[in-house]
Amino acid sequence: MTAMDLETLVGQKLTIGVPGTKVTPEIVRHFKDLRAGGIIFYRINFESPTQLKKMITDLEDALERKILVTADHEGGRVVMFRDGITVFPDNLAFGKTGKIEYARKQGAIEAKELRRLGVDVNLGPCLDVLTDSYSPNIGIRSYGKDWKLVAEMGAARITAMQKGGVSTCPKHFPGKGHAPVDAHLGLPIIQSTWEEMEAVHLKPFLKALEVGVDSVMTSHPYYPNLDPEPNMIATFSRKIVHERLRKNYGYKGVIFSDDLEMGAIKAVSPIDQAGIRATQAGHDILLVCHDMNLQKQVYQALFGAYKSKTLPLRELEESYERIEELINKRKKRFEGGAPKAERQGIALADKICDEAVTFFRNPVKRSVKEWKRRKLLVVFPQFSSLAQKIMIEKRVCDEKKYVLSHFKKLGLKPEVKVVGIEPTSEEIMEIQSRVGDFDTTLLFCFDAHLYPSNKQLLDGVQVRSREAIVALLRDSYDESLVHKNASCLTCFGWRACQMDSIFKKLFSR
Structure with a gap:
């Protein structure tokens, strides 16, 4: 394997965020230096559908290759685009109605709208199950406390969205609806056992695997009864990611980490080592969502770890193949005509809210x-x-x-x-x-x-x-x-x- 080949394989693992609404020479150089395989879009990247499409086109033209285009588009409070899409209510409003068909219709509408904008992967839905305990971050992002309802609504939306051409990435495996701390800010510790997790929190994810979900995102909490090694958060745990999700459950799709810049990561590891540890755990794609310097640190740490054979090249090649398959699920960058919100979307959103x-x-x-x-x-x-x-x-x-x-x-x-x-x-x-x-x-x-x-x-x-x-x-x-x-x-x-x-x-x- 040549050094150039290794750079490309390593870079493909990174999905990164960048500042601004235009592709600058600095951004192009950054993508080329890191060989980054994907981009995640946030509110700061969006002015209009036309501008977003131009940003994607300009970046791919400059790189002369396809990239994986992702966005957090859960609905409700987690929506990045203001125009060209239907703003649906939060999942908990869907759950309150109890009507699975609403989630299925939402997925079909979202697929049409997101494909017009050029999005490959929707980093959702949230399949975390709530409990009676206070949930500082998940809350209204969840479909509710009934794991059966969460599983059915999630599966219906996933199936419809993927049928419409947008890959989904449900989160946050193995489930953190009962996390007592927001992982953006600090380290949640969840004491549940495997028996307790499999009785409730893992059920929606297993249903997602059953319906053929294209990718899955893991979570940052520390689960001492799932992997007792100190500070072995789920993101770093090979027991949870590789042995349980990949091997025991037989998952063959792409596994995403959550953003490595979050507070939960900072509480236990510098980010360069976090990239290595998340890769050792079995992640195909690492999200590093905001800071370009931190993105460079993760890339350099990974490259060094593979070059020294600290990380196995065979698993890197397997990840590359899975990511390529995910990218190539769509033959065209944009499909379905000019960006617009589906007419029936607004009526559906209003109906759900009135019932909820x-x-x-x-x-x-x-x-x-x-x-x-x-x-x-x-x-x-x-x-x-x-x-x-x-x-x-x-x-x-x-x-x-x-x-x-x-x-x-x-x-x-x-x-x-x-x-x-x-x-x-x-x-x-x-x-x-x-x-x-x-x-x-x-x-x-x-x-x-x-x-x-x-x-x-x-x-x-x-x-x-x-x-x-x-x-x-x-x-x-x-x-x-x-x-x-x-x-x-x-x-x-x-x-x-x-x-x-x-x-x-x-x-x-």
Whole structure:
């Protein structure tokens, strides 16, 4: 094997993210230096469907080869593209309906939309199963607590999406719906045994393997009862990845790591060694999603490990063949015409949300005529402040206009107060001083577990309001923080279609 051959084989293992919305000479040089096999797109890479298509085309033309184009497109809060696609609600809203057909229709629609944009692999769906324990990161990304429902919905969506030409990559094997810490921020430790995992958390992944899923993503938690070696997180565990997934379950597709730049990795290993250890565990593709210098470190560490035969060349060649097969599943880069959202997608998303919206306690059943006799304050998060980092729908970016649009046709004139995603002490004090002047305060609570200032605002509104209605957005576990005398409802997420359904539930009688 020549040095050039080895560079190509090693580089194929890397799927990387880059900054910006254009292919610069630096990005081309970076891809050529690393021989990187794939790219992952984020919100920062997207301006429009036309721009995204040009970025992909320019990069492949400059490299004179096909690359693997991937994106996190779970739906709900995990969506990277603002146009050309349907913004579906989070998986937990699907799960609330209990209708498998909705997930199947979603997969078929997503396939059409993503192929028009040139995407090869959707890094989803999330097949983690929730428990009664607080889930700080998965939460609304999961279909729910019933593993059978999670398995069936996941399999239906996977089958439909792959039939439409987009490979899927369900996550996070072997399951982390019960992780007590967000792996982006720190190291989760999950004490479940193999028996417990196989009884619940592994079931949806086994169903995905059964229906022929093209790829699978693993997870970063430490499972001491699955692999007891200290700090042997699942990403590094050959027992979990190679022996269990590849050998015991007979999986022949591509195995992705999760992003090696996450906090869980930093807690146990420098990133160059993380790349080697994740490869030893049995991963075909390593995600290194943001930092170009860290991407270089991983490539150089891998190249050195293969050159010194610390890592086996035979497994590298096998990984290369699996990745090539995944890339070549699609003959054309773009299929299905110009990018556009499927017309039936919006109607389906709205229908799901209307069925999913749920009162946790003290349902409000009030006619528009009765609402007109009440003085109403609506407290709403400033989503536009997040628009440079994550995808925020255009119609939500003018928050006050968005909120008032739901009342105008009903002849209602609430006062609307927009506060920060993390409200300032001044904003909290102002709201607390004013809620007593209104008959009802409707608070759209972004996430009171994650952000202490949200918890402070929530407490203040509940204590001082004559009537408090709390609409939970990012975290339905916030129900535990809502007082018994307050009304509480959710649509299991904060996309426009979900908040629309909350407004309809409250004000359409």
